[in-house]
Amino acid sequence: MTHTVTKKSATQVVTIYQALLAQIISGTLATGSKLPSERELSSLFATTRITLREALQRMAMEGSIYRESRRGWFVTPPRLEYNLITKSLFHQMVESQGRKAVTQVISTSTELASPELCRKMKLLPLSKLHRIRRLRYVDGRATVFVEHHLNPVIFPDILKMDLTESLTLIYQKQYGIQCGRATFDIYPTAADASVAHHLNLAEGSPLLMIIRVNYDQNGRILDCDREFWRHDAVRISVDVGSEAFN
Amino acid sequence: MTHTVTKKSATQVVTIYQALLAQIISGTLATGSKLPSERELSSLFATTRITLREALQRMAMEGSIYRESRRGWFVTPPRLEYNLITKSLFHQMVESQGRKAVTQVISTSTELASPELCRKMKLLPLSKLHRIRRLRYVDGRATVFVEHHLNPVIFPDILKMDLTESLTLIYQKQYGIQCGRATFDIYPTAADASVAHHLNLAEGSPLLMIIRVNYDQNGRILDCDREFWRHDAVRISVDVGSEAFN
DNA sequence: GAGTGGTCTAGACCACTGA
């Protein structure tokens, strides 16, 4: 009945997707702003909430909008550039891009290393590790959830310090240890209940997981981090120099 | 009515998700095998197709299963390890992991470079580029769609050659050119219609996009690739050596 | 041609957010 603009074989979902995208690109919907409610949008596009949500989910997948649990849909801010070569100074990285960084400590503890961590960090079985969980915000938006696992032999008493600043800086200033080599494993996954909760995401939302092992300048393994990034918040950049070859 | 096993506050979606995951982990559903039809599963779990599909989508997001358009849901094979340091020899990389690699040329052409490519490749405006589109299979499953953009001044007549083998090898053997440095940009996105079609994915499926710029040993820019990886098919690994610092 | 996935409708109730 309604004179929808759909051309042949463009699904409703795609039509809605394109209409919303045009609004965002044109700037009518500005970065960070909230979209109208799902019910409002579904009546605007003369469809059901289910169909409308499919279009919204597609936009979220592509990264144009994101959802805050029970609060609604928002236009995504620009991605952060994460250069793996610059050593993990989160605040510095964020601020050099004109954004505001905040780090919040979620929990600290000392526990037995899991088998996987023993392998990754080449530890003896039944070794203990300090575990530090932190949440990092960019411009007020929860962006990365990080689980650090530190060797307590190298970093005794670190849990008593102020852990809201860069661990790399603490290593330098308190322990005189420089980070050298680092290895990364990067892959897309989905948020489990815990991570979803901290990042204010729906369970099952796409994430970029980065597992990082840091070495000091003598090749000793210092720590292993698991970083869970919102998939729409980051662009990783790496330079691989020719000296690494042959 | 039915004696569902849901405990307090576990949603149906999560219950189904966990039940299916258990089947996969236990090996009852083997790698590559097809799941029962959606209708069958939804009656098995005593729910609607919509709810069931939500659970399937969550599993797909996390990477345990994937869907082939209009064919059904399948158990995902193990991820490929993509080490950015080893120079882009796809077949070698795949085969060293005990898998089978096939490359198919989709199209070739010579076109004006887009503004974005001009910037990335530091070209003069209105430069031309060879464009090669290829689809790569791992164990018979379409896994990466790649769009290569080569400088035709450096690689004349390359479009006439056999492009199913590694371009890096062609550079060496036919032009005597070695790849040196490379830069990468990595970020999660969603499949547009074209990429989705080639990878046999639903439009809007999550992807890992890798933009790669290759240099020769004199620092000259050779080409720029855009690789679209199935998000569940790859794990990227990078070593950042200490010599890159300070 | 039977069955499957792809898309869509038209509702419902609950838990939580925010005024």
Add this chain to the structure above:
DNA sequence: CAGTGGTCTAGACCACTCT
């Protein structure tokens, strides 16, 4: 406490795959 998102029901029709 009104309104929102989160979850779910019970169907429908079409286009495609596979046999």
